[in-house]
Amino acid sequence: MSESITLHSHKGGPNPWKVVMVLEELGLKYNTIFVDANTGEHKKGPYTALNPNGRMPTLVDHSNNDFTIWESGAIVLYLIGKYDTTHKISFPDFDSTAIANQYLMFQMSGQGPYFGQAAWFMHFHSEKLPSAVERYVAEIHRILGVLDGILADKEYLVGGKASYADLSFIPWNWAFGFFGEHVAGWEEKYPNFTAWNTRLNERAAVKKTKADKAAVN
Amino acid sequence: MSSTAETPAITLYTTQTPNGVKISIALEELGLPYTVKKLDLSTGVQKEPWFLAINPNGRMPAITDTSFPDGKAIHVWESGAILQYLVETYDKDHKISYPKGSREDWQVQQWLFFQNTGVGPMQGQANHFFRYAPERIPYATNRYIAETERLYSVLEAQLASSSSGFLVGDRLTIADITTWGWITIAEWSGIDVAKFPALQKWQKLLEQRPALKRGADVPEPSKIKETLKSPEAIEKAQQAATKWIVPK
Numbered sequence: 322m323s324e325s326i327t328l329h330s331h332k333g334g335p336n337p338w339k340v341v342m343v344l345e346e347l348g349l350k351y352n353t354i355f356v357d358a359n360t361g362e363h364k365k366g367p368y369t370a371l372n373p374n375g376r377m378p379t380l381v382d383h384s385n386n387d388f389t390i391w392e393s394g395a396i397v398l399y400l401i402g403k404y405d406t407t408h409k410i411s412f413p414d415f416d417s418t419a420i421a422n423q424y425l426m427f428q429m430s431g432q433g434p435y436f437g438q439a440a441w442f443m444h445f446h447s448e449k450l451p452s453a454v455e456r457y458v459a460e461i462h463r464i465l466g467v468l469d470g471i472l473a474d475k476e477y478l479v480g481g482k483a484s485y486a487d488l489s490f491i492p493w494n495w496a497f498g499f500f501g502e503h504v505a506g507w508e509e510k511y512p513n514f515t516a517w518n519t520r521l522n523e524r525a526a527v528k529k530t531k532a533d534k535a536a537v538n
Numbered sequence: 539m540s541s542t543a544e545t546p547a548i549t550l551y552t553t554q555t556p557n558g559v560k561i562s563i564a565l566e567e568l569g570l571p572y573t574v575k576k577l578d579l580s581t582g583v584q585k586e587p588w589f590l591a592i593n594p595n596g597r598m599p600a601i602t603d604t605s606f607p608d609g610k611a612i613h614v615w616e617s618g619a620i621l622q623y624l625v626e627t628y629d630k631d632h633k634i635s636y637p638k639g640s641r642e643d644w645q646v647q648q649w650l651f652f653q654n655t656g657v658g659p660m661q662g663q664a665n666h667f668f669r670y671a672p673e674r675i676p677y678a679t680n681r682y683i684a685e686t687e688r689l690y691s692v693l694e695a696q697l698a699s700s701s702s703g704f705l706v707g708d709r710l711t712i713a714d715i716t717t718w719g720w721i722t723i724a725e726w727s728g729i730d731v732a733k734f735p736a737l738q739k740w741q742k743l744l745e746q747r748p749a750l751k752r753g754a755d756v757p758e759p760s761k762i763k764e765t766l767k768s769p770e771a772i773e774k775a776q777q778a779a780t781k782w783i784v785p786k
Binding site for chain 2: 373
């Protein structure tokens with residue numbers, strides 16, 4: 322392992338790619354280890370010694386005594402706190418940081434879990450449960466509506482520039498194809514959201530992350 | 539600054555829920571004065587324009603703080619972000635936090651996210667399918683109860699190996715505070731807490747704290763333990779909640 326950071330990742334899941342995006346934005350070098358969830362590798366040692374929750378991602382920073390941290394949102398805060406000293410995708414001032422963290426929490430506790438449950442009931446669960454699908458589709462639309470309203474008068478969520486708060490939403494936005502007819506017409510329905518999403522996807526680091534993900538899937 | 543004894547700088551918009559009490563507990567532990575604005579969620583007040591101007595997500599809790607250093611009021615929503623805001627602004631002595639950038643501080647962030655993205659959302663889904671869903675779907679109920687119990691077992695292992703009895707280091711932190719309210723309603727969510735002895739011990743340890751008790755009773759004491767004693771009361775509470783929780 323030559324680089325000073327190792328990311329324990331998963332090829333398909335959205336959350337590890339959130340961290341990849343931040344690593345790319347900050348120009349940090351890292352090794353990737355893909356954990357194979359199909360074999361249950363994430364639910365046993367040695368992986369659970371790194372992350373007792375048995376989920377991906379987990380980041381190990383060899384330059385900081387092998388400091389180990391999991392939960393994608395906490396990893397993002399660690400990376401920007403430690404390495405984004407010029408505030409490329411973060412903020413020097415306290416109030417912008419407080420609001421950026423608010424949006425990061427909204428992504429982590431709102432978009433992530435509910436988009437995830439929608440995906441489960443649409444695609445992975447063997448039995449068709451329309452009322453469960455409906456519940457989570459309604460929540461997807463609610464969240465898109467909230468973001469569309471917030472973005473009505475701004476290009477980015479905080480401080481007029483792309484930050485870790487904006488980037489955190491991108492990996493689940495990539496999953497829209499996956500939601501198919503349930504989100505049909507989202508570009509017209511949520512124009513501010515769509516323009517923001519397009520803007521973010523044009524970033525070099527986001528493009529590279531998308532290409533890296535496509536290459537392993 | 540603009541704060542006086544009569545009008546505290548901080549206003550907390552809340553109701554008696556696990557996410558609401560996180561904030562009142564942190565405020566009490568820090569000894570900060572604050573005004574409570576109770577939101578009656580059954581009236582849909584959280585979707586009214588005046589509240590959406592504070593929190594466009596239309597959820598509680600949210601705070602406003604008029605003593606923000608730049609002189610303008612700040613609104614913060616998302617319970618986890620509010621906890622971060624409160625300790626970074628007001629916990630200079632690190633009563634319920636650790637110095638920024640310390641190893642312990644990053645671990646606190648990790649467990650904070652673990653609750654806010656894992657325990658909270660999944661236990662919330664367990665509540666929905668176990669208590670409120672108009673259609674009973676055994677698979678969905680079991681899915682979320684099992685996932686919540688899995689997440690509890692991760693907390694259990696962490697607490698069983700903790701010498702202080704807290705999640706991170708030697709003190710109560712916002713990682714414990716964010717978690718406590720959800721653990722106290724485990725039975726309501728269909729979770730058998732007897733499976734998690736270290737977690738129960740931790741719960742008792744926290745409940746010895748007078749500040750935590752004060753914060754837990756905001757805006758009024760929880761009725762859940764009383765409700766759980768009677769099947770009729772449970773039924774009534776479920777029906778009342780179903781009316782406004784389940785979208786038409």
